[in-house]
Amino acid sequence: MPNLTFTTAVRKRSQDRYAVEFPGQWEATRYRFFIAGEVLEELGDLEPAIDAETALPVFDDQLGTLLPAADFVWSRSDKLQDEYVITSELLQEFKRDNHSLDEKDSPAEDGKQAF
Structure with missing residues (x-):
């Protein structure tokens, strides 16, 4: 697994969810x-x-990131989180279908998800 450095712009953050940009990281096969x-x-x-057990971690618990298109891997009931792994193909498809991810510095302010 490559060491992914997402130069991300957080589009919307609340207590229970995150949305984030993913520029140009299509070479990795899983996130x-x-x-x-x-x-x-x-x-x-x-x-x-x-x-x-076969999924390698990319982010730690402090870097929780929401992407609403993913394959379920496991649940972490102790942290009220579920963990997902997605393929780069799925990420590309999501980016294609959600053009707002291409817009920089435009976080959602209406209390709803940025995408």
């Missing part, structure tokens, strides 16, 4: 994100992808 349990209802059903 890992953390998502608060309260957001799960908004994401719908996600099928299991890979065993959590």
Whole structure:
């Protein structure tokens, strides 16, 4: 797993969710994100992808990042978070379908997700 350095602009942050930009990191095959349990209802059903024991971490617990298009990996009930791993293909598709991710320095201010 490459050492991913996301030069990210946080688009919207609240107590239980994050949205973030991902410029030009398509060379990696997998990314890992953390998502608060309260957001799960908004994401719908996600099928299991890979065993959590085989998934290499990219971010630690302090860098929880929401991306609402991912494959479910495991739950962390102690932190009220679920962990997701996505493929670069999925990330590209998400970026293609959400052009707001290309806009810089425009965080959402209406209490809703930036995308």
